[in-house]
Amino acid sequence: MAGFEKLKAELDAVGARVFAASVDPIDKAREVAVEVSFPVGYGVTREIADKLGSWWEERRSIVQPSEFIIDAGGKILTASYSDGPLGRIDAADVVRFINFREAQSRK
Secondary structure: HHHHOOOHHHHOOOOOOOOOOOOOOOHHHHHOOOOOOOOEOOOOOHHHHHHHHEEEOOOEEEEEEEEEEEEOOOEEEEEEEOOOOOOOOOOOHHHHHHHHHHHHHHH
16 A cells, blocks of 8 residues: 555546555554555455455455456456455556556547
8 A cells, every 4th residue: 555655646647546445443444544645444344355356365354455446437447356465456557557548548
């Protein structure tokens, strides 16, 4: 999440809005939320993970990273599912992706 906070100005410039959520209870989520300028949800359950198509890790009862770029109409443009710390979407890639899509739409 720190990478998204670091590139906040660039994300704002392309109209991106960032949201995060975790399995943490509200008090823990608030601790994380004070370090970023975007909403941080809490209490993600196995049921929510299943609806997102995410990988739920039984051993630790956590959802693994599931990231989406969604357009203004609610259509998922791209998604990334991980089963660990690798393969997460990078904030700079989000900016590049949005700029690419915008350039393509102008053609």
